[in-house]
Amino acid sequence: MEMPRVDPFVLSKKAQLVSRLLDVLPADAVIHDAQETIAYECDALTAYKCPPLAAVLPRSTAEVSAVLAICHAMGVPVVPRGSGTSLAGGALPTADSVILGVARLTEVLEVDYADRFIHVQTGRTNLSVTGAVEADGFFYAPDPSSQLACAIAGNIAMNSGGAHCLKYGVTTNNLLGVTLVQMDGTVVEIGGAHMDAGGLDLLGVICGSEGQLGVVTEATLRILPKPEGARPVLIAFDDNEVAGACVADIIKAGVLPVAIEFMDRPVIRATEAFAGAGYPDVEALLIVEVEGSPAEIEEQLAVIERIARTHDPVELRRSNSEDESARIWLGRKSAFGAMGQINDYMCLDGTIPVSELPRVLGGIRELSHRYGLDVGNVFHAGDGNMHPLILFDANKPGDLERCEEMGAEILKLCVEVGGCLTGEHGVGVEKRDLMGYQFNADDMEAQMRVKDVFDPAWLLNPAKVFPLDTTAERRA
Amino acid sequence: MLRPKTEDQLAEIIRGANRPLSVRGGGTRHQPGPGEPLTTERLTGITLYEPGALTLVARAGTPMTEIDETLAREGQRLPFEPMDHRALLGTTGTPTIGGAVAMNVSGPRRVQAGACRDSLIGVRFVDGAGTVVKNGGRVMKNVTGYDLVKLLAGSRGRLGILSEVSFKVLPAAATQATLRLTGLSIPRAVEAMAAGLSSPFEVTAAAHDPQVRETWLRIEGMEGSVDYRAGRLAQVLAPFGEVERLDAAESDRIWRAVRDARAMEGEGDVWRVSVRPSRAPKIVERALADAAVLDWGGGLVWLRVPMGTDLRSRLGDFDGHATRLRGTFDPPPERPAVAALTAGIRYRFDPRGLFA
Numbered sequence: 111m112e113m114p115r116v117d118p119f120v121l122s123k124k125a126q127l128v129s130r131l132l133d134v135l136p137a138d139a140v141i142h143d144a145q146e147t148i149a150y151e152c153d154a155l156t157a158y159k160c161p162p163l164a165a166v167l168p169r170s171t172a173e174v175s176a177v178l179a180i181c182h183a184m185g186v187p188v189v190p191r192g193s194g195t196s197l198a199g200g201a202l203p204t205a206d207s208v209i210l211g212v213a214r215l216t217e218v219l220e221v222d223y224a225d226r227f228i229h230v231q232t233g234r235t236n237l238s239v240t241g242a243v244e245a246d247g248f249f250y251a252p253d254p255s256s257q258l259a260c261a262i263a264g265n266i267a268m269n270s271g272g273a274h275c276l277k278y279g280v281t282t283n284n285l286l287g288v289t290l291v292q293m294d295g296t297v298v299e300i301g302g303a304h305m306d307a308g309g310l311d312l313l314g315v316i317c318g319s320e321g322q323l324g325v326v327t328e329a330t331l332r333i334l335p336k337p338e339g340a341r342p343v344l345i346a347f348d349d350n351e352v353a354g355a356c357v358a359d360i361i362k363a364g365v366l367p368v369a370i371e372f373m374d375r376p377v378i379r380a381t382e383a384f385a386g387a388g389y390p391d392v393e394a395l396l397i398v399e400v401e402g403s404p405a406e407i408e409e410q411l412a413v414i415e416r417i418a419r420t421h422d423p424v425e426l427r428r429s430n431s432e433d434e435s436a437r438i439w440l441g442r443k444s445a446f447g448a449m450g451q452i453n454d455y456m457c458l459d460g461t462i463p464v465s466e467l468p469r470v471l472g473g474i475r476e477l478s479h480r481y482g483l484d485v486g487n488v489f490h491a492g493d494g495n496m497h498p499l500i501l502f503d504a505n506k507p508g509d510l511e512r513c514e515e516m517g518a519e520i521l522k523l524c525v526e527v528g529g530c531l532t533g534e535h536g537v538g539v540e541k542r543d544l545m546g547y548q549f550n551a552d553d554m555e556a557q558m559r560v561k562d563v564f565d566p567a568w569l570l571n572p573a574k575v576f577p578l579d580t581t582a583e584r585r586a
Numbered sequence: 587m588l589r590p591k592t593e594d595q596l597a598e599i600i601r602g603a604n605r606p607l608s609v610r611g612g613g614t615r616h617q618p619g620p621g622e623p624l625t626t627e628r629l630t631g632i633t634l635y636e637p638g639a640l641t642l643v644a645r646a647g648t649p650m651t652e653i654d655e656t657l658a659r660e661g662q663r664l665p666f667e668p669m670d671h672r673a674l675l676g677t678t679g680t681p682t683i684g685g686a687v688a689m690n691v692s693g694p695r696r697v698q699a700g701a702c703r704d705s706l707i708g709v710r711f712v713d714g715a716g717t718v719v720k721n722g723g724r725v726m727k728n729v730t731g732y733d734l735v736k737l738l739a740g741s742r743g744r745l746g747i748l749s750e751v752s753f754k755v756l757p758a759a760a761t762q763a764t765l766r767l768t769g770l771s772i773p774r775a776v777e778a779m780a781a782g783l784s785s786p787f788e789v790t791a792a793a794h795d796p797q798v799r800e801t802w803l804r805i806e807g808m809e810g811s812v813d814y815r816a817g818r819l820a821q822v823l824a825p826f827g828e829v830e831r832l833d834a835a836e837s838d839r840i841w842r843a844v845r846d847a848r849a850m851e852g853e854g855d856v857w858r859v860s861v862r863p864s865r866a867p868k869i870v871e872r873a874l875a876d877a878a879v880l881d882w883g884g885g886l887v888w889l890r891v892p893m894g895t896d897l898r899s900r901l902g903d904f905d906g907h908a909t910r911l912r913g914t915f916d917p918p919p920e921r922p923a924v925a926a927l928t929a930g931i932r933y934r935f936d937p938r939g940l941f942a
Binding site for chain 1: 636637638639640641660661690692696697700701703704713717718719720721723724725726727728729730731732733734735736737739740741744745756757758760777780783784785786807808810811814815818860861862863864882885886905906907909917918920921923924927928930931932934935
């Protein structure tokens with residue numbers, strides 16, 4: 111992975127930078143010892159590592175603003191960091207950059223059930239946002255699998271999704287307002303507790319901008335009343351294609367499940383060996399979950415099961431209790447861990463039109479043979495967001511490179527059939543050099559113009575999202 | 587009138603333009619400003635519709651009726667229930683899908699299904715230099731690059747002219763019902779709507795009309811589910827007075843009227859105020875309006891005031907913003923830091939100021 115050349119001038123100013131940062135932050139909020147900056151050398155894309163020049167952990171918007179103003183004045187790049195769970199290298203530093211972590215910004219500032227929002231500092235974890243309101247019957251809908259650890263700041267940066275997006279949408283659909291600090295230290299309030307933008311929808315472009323437009327320190331998030339109940343049904347097929355057709359038919363029939371999850375045979379076998387959820391040994395499994403009162407669940411599941419039967423499933427297993435629901439979800443929830451038991455893996459995140467499922471699964475199988483690497487598929491089928499897991503051996507020379515090459519081929523296939531490179535993880539450094547497959551130069555230029563406005567000097571997370579040669583002049 | 591038939595023609599016109607353009611779709615949602623008239627009404631046609639993937643792609647000038655009818659044939663619909671502005675603004679012509687996107691037109695279902703921008707998953711547009719740009723696409727989960735889709739939604743043609751738009755669509759509800767409360771004060775009505783919207787019974791619209799002192803909450807879905815939820819919601823609303831259940835036909839009639847702001851008909855300026863819902867009663871109190879309607883549980887307040895009224899000074903500071911929609915179009919002022927960003931973006935997308 112190519113990263114920009116380290117600026118020796120910035121490195122030479124480290125002592126001065128640290129001293130200026132210590133002027134505006136307490137000593138425990140500035141990490142500059144080489145032994146300690148190592149803690150910030152990578153995020154969840156662990157194949158790439160580089161300790162930053164320094165890391166700062168401010169406790170307020172004012173401190174964030176002061177830090178950014180200093181870095182701006184000294185021409186030091188800043189890499190914002192939530193909890194460091196990015197699978198795309200969104201928080202990967204360069205040696206001449208400062209990591210700005212929001213981990214100490216964890217306060218709940220306001221909860222209003224009548225207006226159905228929560229106002230938080232963005233270092234708070236996704237799950238603890240729900241934690242702050244669930245006793246009163248509410249929840250925050252986006253539920254990325256890392257929700258125990260991931261911060262709202264990172265969710266906003268990557269526009270994170272989750273398993274229940276089909277019904278509730280992703281982060282951008284549940285975000286009402288932000289406090290954003292621009293690279294020069296300017297603090298901007300955008301949106302709030304009202305429901306639409308008065309002018310240009312800046313909130314819409316900030317969400318998903320991967321920390322390149324500003325550092326979001328506070329967020330107003332929509333909260334929803336918890337449904338009365340939820341129940342899954344497990345549907346097993348001997349053919350991927352039939353499972354795909356079943357998904358399309360369920361959606362067409364007018365019921366909108368909250369989740370439709372898909373697992374293929376390699377994943378089913380791995381999870382069985384790992385978690386023993388009692389799944390049948392078949393080609394494809396669907397887990398379809400619906401919500402509501404017992405009677406509503408009954409009504410929806412009846413429709414789904416009627417449709418499923420027309421596709422001749424090998425097995426159709428409806429949960430009849432909390433316990434059975436947990437068992438049905440057990441395998442799905444442990445899928446990534448199970449695959450990790452077998453080998454190292456790389457998790458892809460392309461989205462495809464649901465109708466292209468059979469073609470893409472076939473294409474992945476073919477690539478798997480060609481590259482000699484096993485692949486398991488587990489994904490959100492309702493919205494076409496695939497997570498092919500390519501197994502490789504990190505200790506075997508050349509395996510990672512082969513795996514990355516194969517991953518790129520799969521993502522190109524996703525784009526070719528009308529989909530995209532990333533559905534919920536973000537581009538980061540991981541997919542940066544593939545952007546040209548989805549966008550032409552004009553498309554990328556239009557996006558980069560937005561960054562020109564928010565961060566004219568291109569100091570915020572500059573080596574991400576766009577291919578380096580495309581941004582070279584702007585970063586110079 | 588410039589009437590390009592293809593995206594290429596549109597791009598060519600913009601490249602060759604040397605004075606401001608006055609852009610419209612069907613011209614039903616606003617009074618077009620000065621400049622050389624340009625319409626997208628000949629950029630028509632649904633280019634892709636996959637009911638099984640909940641996806642529809644259409645050229646910007648496609649009439650709303652064509653979109654609605656095409657979706658209805660498959661039992662689907664646009665989730666965001668866009669209004670028809672013709673009655674309110676006294677315009678004629680054919681509302682287009684591009685116009686709905688350019689104005690981010692979102693109706694009563696906003697509270698549950700989101701705004702137009704939330705259903706929009708892809709755009710193609712021509713910027714002020716005449717360059718064709720695409721963003722997003724046809725899949726509903728997509729975080730590849732910046733989300734210019736949201737930026738274009740509601741941009742009123744100031745960053746570029748939309749040529750194609752893609753949506754996530756949803757199954758249409760099998761049936762609907764509306765619960766009605768009568769005689770509530772505005773503060774009480776807002777409380778009742780909040781109680782409904784905070785319940786797990788999936789209220790898909792909540793509005794109050796102070797003229798007739800009626801408060802309405804809508805439920806949609808499968809037959810059995812609507813019956814069940816209507817019953818439970820009635821219990822939630824019982825502390826606010828007698829709850830009547832209106833049937834699907836009556837419900838449909840009420841929400842069309844709310845959607846199209848029919849209560850605003852009559853003489854005067856019409857303002858659309860987006861506000862933190864619980865602050866809506868304060869807005870109505872300060873506005874001293876001739877007519878008011880609260881939609882989105884109070885989050886959207888329609889106000890009719892005598893022509894030329896300086897409503898902003900009446901409203902003072904509040905959590906939200908006000909736009910004059912009828913009378914001279916008057917968008918809300920922005921705070922300096924936001925205004926600087928907006929101006930910067932406009933300049934970079936339209937350096938020659940063609941889309942003023």
